[in-house]
Amino acid sequence: MSSKTHIAQALLARAHSPDTAETLFTERIKQKPLYLRPTSPTPADNRSRRRLHRLRKKEYFIRHQKPKPLSAREKRESGVYKLLKEECKYEIFKGLNQMWVAYMLEILDLGPGGGGWRVQQQQQQQQEKRQENGQEKPRKLVSALAHGSKLVSADFHGAEMEVVRSRCPGRVGLKGIVVRDTKFTFVVVTEKDEMKTIPKEQTVFRFCVPLPDTKGAAEKPSSEEDGEGDEESRNLVFELHGSQFQNRPVDRANKKFKWRNVDYL
Template sequence: MELGKVGHKNQIKYSNLLPLNQLWLSYIRKVLGVESFTSIPENSNNPNWENVNQQLIKADFHGAKISIEKSKCPTLVGLTGIVIQDTKNTFRICGLDNVIRTIPKDVVKIHIHLDNGVILKAFGRQLRIRPVERAVKKFKNTRIVQL
């Protein structure tokens, strides 16, 4: 085995990504403009909800802990992990079992796990833009489409 060779399945461990998740939680607090995630409005009738939604769509998800709530592909439902790569069409996550999986965005509804038990829900389809482009794009308020 050569030193510095990458690509081995067991190189990334879930436990080693926990500090990245803590850094992401700090980042997302700043993005959403909240001290605590418990201050995020709980329903879409709240006037501040649209701002939260817009900021969330534009956010970078590298380091976020996500789980798959619904999917057109039943084998994806229930998968949980920390995002290690966010591309236009996929999330690559490292699961609790230290296995790296690729999740297609267009067929899933995800839970984004924040601290204090707060969970935000999003359709992967709404995040199907490269993270760099998502950060600067203006989004229109659209109808929610079911999977």
């Protein structure tokens, strides 16, 4: 029986000599491995490739993204805003009150080196001259038109607040240093080391900002009454209406306030 000649061998025999054709057929065609695979991937392969790409992309973004902020519920459960009883001491927060006073003097431009500081020195000299001549006192340094927008945008953590008017008579007279300023409440620590939560609604608060001593050394008063009057004259006294102040410190920083009528209690 004669085996059928391979078509490639017949074509090579026409173009080359018998020995060359046999060598080419053996090395280039007969002994060359033939890899059998599908010409295109199957739908299952495409699906697995897409799934692998999706998982790698998700892993990359999870590895490089910022930590997710805690929700309000998670913050309450973790106790981020809780103050320990042993830390709620009035003496501890006195330092915070001193820092807040310096912060308020800077806002009102009354700190050392500010324009208000120089004006204060000049007006104090004028006041002394006018008192000697029996004339009236000069105008005030701080006005609602010039400093009102700065005061409503200020941060009151560390301020010493006192309730002067309220719809609830039991709140009147409460005084302490603000340790937490929320949207609807002030949390203060009193001199008795008690933490009180005072709602802002229908409540008027009073806080004082002591003026810096322009002379460098304060003269001691001869009597207690003169000392009290001198101390009051060196303090800027402000009243804050809580019903118009129901927003967080973060929101107050960039908020534009409008003039409006205030319902007095």
